[in-house]
Amino acid sequence: MQNLLLIGTLAALAANLPFLSEKIFWVRQPQDEQKAFAWRLLEMAVGFVLVGLVARLVEGQQAIVHTQNWQFYAVVLALFVVLAWPGFVWRYFWRRPGL
Structure with missing residues (x-):
């Protein structure tokens, strides 16, 4: 049960991290002032992996690793995107322009 909580917390954090910083992978500042949405998608994909x-x-x-089909990964990716919703709302709907 603790591992499930750990994975869930890690997934929620990884899904929202791209929306919390203007730096690319929290390291490099982009050339223009704001990070493009494509960079945020790439960061989410890396976090998902x-x-x-x-x-x-x-x-x-803990046990033998079960093989998964594409349906499993499609559902998990959809859940990961849903976990990113708070960060997306904060970045694009709640913040004032220029902040």
């Missing part, structure tokens, strides 16, 4: 790898490692420590 990293969380998936951590989840697979945790599952491998």
Whole structure:
């Protein structure tokens, strides 16, 4: 149960991190003042893959890793996008322009 909470928390954090900073991967400032939405999508994709790898490692420590079909990954990706909703709303709907 603790591992499920850990993976869920890690997924929620990874889904929202791209919307919390104007730096690319929290390291490099983009050439223009604002980070493009494509960079945020790339950061979300990298976060999705990293969380998936951590989840697979945790599952491998506890039991045999089950093979998954494309339907599993489609549903998990949709859940990851839903987890990103608070960060998206904060970045594009609540913040004033120029902040």
